[in-house]
Structures are given as structure tokens and as C-alpha cells.
Amino acid sequence: MRRPIEDPGLRVVAERLAAQLLSGPRAATAEGVAEHLLAIQAQDPRGARLAVRARTEGLSASAVDHALSVERSLLITSLGRGTLHLVRAEDYPWLQALTTPPLRSGSARRLAQEGVSPGATERGVAVIERSLAEEGPLSRAQLRDRIAAAGVRTEGQAFIHVLFEASLRGLIVRGPMIGSDHAFALVRDWLGAPAPVQRDRALAELARRYLRGHGPAADRDLARWAGIPLRDARGGLERIASELVQRPDGLVDLRSRAAAEAPLPPPRLLGAFDPLLHGWCSREAILQEHKQIVTANGVFRPFALVRGRAVAIWSIRAGAITISPFGRLAIRDLAALEADARDVRRFLEDDAGPA
Numbered sequence: 001m002r003r004p005i006e007d008p009g010l011r012v013v014a015e016r017l018a019a020q021l022l023s024g025p026r027a028a029t030a031e032g033v034a035e036h037l038l039a040i041q042a043q044d045p046r047g048a049r050l051a052v053r054a055r056t057e058g059l060s061a062s063a064v065d066h067a068l069s070v071e072r073s074l075l076i077t078s079l080g081r082g083t084l085h086l087v088r089a090e091d092y093p094w095l096q097a098l099t100t101p102p103l104r105s106g107s108a109r110r111l112a113q114e115g116v117s118p119g120a121t122e123r124g125v126a127v128i129e130r131s132l133a134e135e136g137p138l139s140r141a142q143l144r145d146r147i148a149a150a151g152v153r154t155e156g157q158a159f160i161h162v163l164f165e166a167s168l169r170g171l172i173v174r175g176p177m178i179g180s181d182h183a184f185a186l187v188r189d190w191l192g193a194p195a196p197v198q199r200d201r202a203l204a205e206l207a208r209r210y211l212r213g214h215g216p217a218a219d220r221d222l223a224r225w226a227g228i229p230l231r232d233a234r235g236g237l238e239r240i241a242s243e244l245v246q247r248p249d250g251l252v253d254l255r256s257r258a259a260a261e262a263p264l265p266p267p268r269l270l271g272a273f274d275p276l277l278h279g280w281c282s283r284e285a286i287l288q289e290h291k292q293i294v295t296a297n298g299v300f301r302p303f304a305l306v307r308g309r310a311v312a313i314w315s316i317r318a319g320a321i322t323i324s325p326f327g328r329l330a331i332r333d334l335a336a337l338e339a340d341a342r343d344v345r346r347f348l349e350d351d352a353g354p355a
Contacts, residue, residue, distance in 0.1 A: 005261065012216060012249070013285050013308040014262040019215050020276055021055035022305070023265035028056065030064045031073050031088055037213040038206075039085040039095065041273040042076045045182070046348070048086045050271025050302070053347040061348050069176035072190060076182065077173040078164055080227035082106065084174075091209075092173065092187075093194035094202040099227050100168045107165050114158040124152040124162040129171055129186065137175045137183035137190075170194070200239060207236030208243065208254070214279040216251035221280040264308045267336035269321075269344055273300040286310055290326050306333050319345060 005011045018024050020037065027033045033055045034040060042048035049061045064086075067074040072089055079085045080099035087095060111121050127150045128143055138146075140163070147162060148154045154162075163184070166172045175185030187194065210222050223233035237244065237252065245255045270276060277283045277300055287294050287310045294303045294310055304312040304323060311333070312325040321341040323334075 009285055010308055014264050015216055017265050017308060018262035019213055023263050026056050030059060030067050034074055034086060034088045037275055038209040039079060039087050040275050041278050042084040042086040044272040047272035051274055054268055054270055065177045075173045078167040089191055094197045096170050097197040098202050098206060102227060103168055107168055111161050114156055114161055115153050116158050116162065120152045121162060121165060123150055125166045128166045132184065132186045137185040139178060139181040139183050143184060203232060203236035204239035208240050211254050215253035216247055217280060218251055224281050225279055267306045267333050269304050269314055269337060269340045271302050304337050
């Protein structure tokens with residue numbers, strides 16, 4: 001018989017792990033993971049795919065690539081917080097409309113810092129739009145050549161920020177995989193004309209879907225995760241107030257979520273930038289005193305989770321996975337992590353680059 005979790009903080013962790021599909025039933029498809037979590041951190045391509053692995057059974061990384069390139073059911077683009085996210089194609093229009101406006105002033109400032117004037121920015125964005133319209137999906141290197149040929153600065157981070165500006169305007173997304181390159185495509189060509197977005201309805205859907213994959217949580221957690229003003233996060237939650245339960249600990253959750261105590265998941269390896277570390281204002285409950293080992297200077301390393309806590313970091317080189325514990329691990333826990341490492345290798349198949 002499973003013993004109840006006595007630590008209130010760990011009980012919240014267990015509930016969030018269940019919401020994250022890391023305990024209990026898993027999703028059947030990559031699209032199912034994206035539907036449930038709404039947006040998956042994706043600036044690390046392998047990390048995004050490993051996030052899908054940890055929340056499904058039996059899939060391979062190629063299933064994510066198939067969804068990106070053939071089904072067009074998933075895409076990667078810059079959304080909330082200004083970072084890349086893996087989302088369902090059907091969720092892209094309203095997420096783009098809600099989460100990118102707060103990023104526009106920062107984008108203009110960074111372009112100026114990189115020596116790209118407003119006029120040059122407009123010229124660069126126009127080159128991107130014209131090139132993709134005339135030639136179809138193009139790689140980053142191909143777009144860089146075309147922008148440079150138009151006399152727009154591409155040195156340093158200038159080119160990246162011109163691409164970012166085009167993404168924020170809703171013109172481009174990362175479309176198909178071409179070999180090992182992730183090509184860019186025009187939104188209108190890749191996804192079709194987006195439907196109009198009703199802001200109030202979209203804020204309600206954002207709050208609902210966020211809690212589905214991250215509850216229980218607070219309004220500030222939602223605002224931080226989505227990169228939106230706190231007033232908008234509160235507005236979204238207010239619009240679904242009848243669907244929520246206010247908890248004694250000050251957090252809210254969906255009323256429809258099962259009331260039974262959530263179990264802690266079995267030991268598992270999570271990839272770089274796993275969504276578990278990005279859903280709330282604080283990640284201390286997961287990382288505890290090991291925060292500076294798992295995350296430093298904006299980098300989030302792959303880590304091992306045992307009974308709701310980070311217990312090790314891990315890496316893969318030439319197909320071999322090395323697990324580096326923070327301290328002594330029980331034999332059964334280490335055996336479980338090694339078994340999960342075999343599943344990581346199966347999932348990645350021929351992908352043996354650095355994790």
C-alpha cells in the first residue's frame with residue numbers, strides 16, 4: 001500500500017508532476033504532450049524531443065520530426081518569454097497573439113544594440129518574407145545569405161534578432177526538418193491563414209490550458225510562464241473562475257482534476273530545458289540545493305528525477321549515457337535510472353550528439 005506524502009511541499013510537487021504527465025497516464029502522441037502542456041521549451045532541439053519521450057511510451061524522436069515536417073501538426077517558434085517553444089499548429093495563432101506583444105519593445109532595443117537600424121530591420125524582414133514566398137522553406141544559413149546580400153547586418157547576434165522580429169510579427173515559424181536543419185517557413189504558406197483571435201476567449205483558454213499542465217499554481221506562475229503582464233494572467237483566471245478551486249495554500253487548480261492524492265513518478269531522466277523547470281516562479285522544490293549544478297548562466301542541463309527531486313545530472317556522448325549523482329543513490333534507484341537511460345538511447349536512435 002502506497003504511503004501518503006506527509007511533506008506539504010512535496011505533495012504540491014507530486015500534483016504538479018502528475019499534471020506534467022510524469023506520473024500516472026502518459027500521452028499517446030507527441031501532439032498529445034503538446035496539447036496537455038500547451039507549450040514545450042524548445043531552444044534545445046534534443047531537449048524538446050526528450051520532453052516528449054518522458055511523457056509518452058514507445059515513441060521515437062522521429063515521431064516529433066514527422067509531426068513537424070509531414071503532418072505539420074507541431075511547430076517550433078518564439079512565443080512567451082521570448083524563447084522557442086514546441087506547440088500544436090492549432091494553438092499557434094492565439095498563443096502568438098497573446099504572448100508576443102510584450103516582446104516587441106525588447107526586440108527593437110536588441111536590434112539597435114546590434115547595429116541594425118529600424119530601416120534595416122524592415123528591409124531584412126521583407127527579404128525573409130519575399131525569399132520564403134518565392135523559394136519555400138529555407139534554412140537559417142540560406143536566409144542569412146539573402147539578408148546579408150540585401151546589405152543588412154548579420155554579424156554577432158544581429159541576424160538572430162532579425163529572424164526573431166519576423167517571428168514576433170507572426171510572419172514565420174520553424175517548419176520542416178531538412179536533413180539536420182530546421183527550416184523556416186511563412187506562416188500563411190505552412191499553416192494557412194490564421195483565424196481571428198478573440199482576446200478575452202484566448203486569455204481564458206490560456207489560463208485553463210496552463211493549469212491543466214501545471215496546476216496547482218498561482219497567478220504569478222501563469223504570468224511568468226506565459227511572459228504576459230500579471231493583470232492579463234489574473235484576467236484569464238477570472239474568466240474561468242467557475243472552473244477553479246481555491247486551495248488553502250493560496251494556489252488554484254482546475255475543479256475537474258481528480259481529488260485523489262497524486263503519486264510520485266518512478267525515477268526518470270529528463271532532458272535539457274525540461275518543462276518541469278519552467279512552469280512556475282520557483283524551481284527550488286525540485287532542485288533544492290543543487291540549483292547551481294542543474295541551471296547556470298541560462299543553461300538547463302539534463303537531470304535525473306527520483307521521488308520528485310533532482311538527484312543527478314546526465315549526458316550522452318557517442319550513444320553512451322553518463323549519470324553523475326549529487327550524492328549516494330539507492331541501488332534500486334540507480335538501476336531504474338539506468339533502465340530509463342536505455343529507453344533514452346532507444347528513443348534517440350541514431351542521434352548521438354551532445355545532450
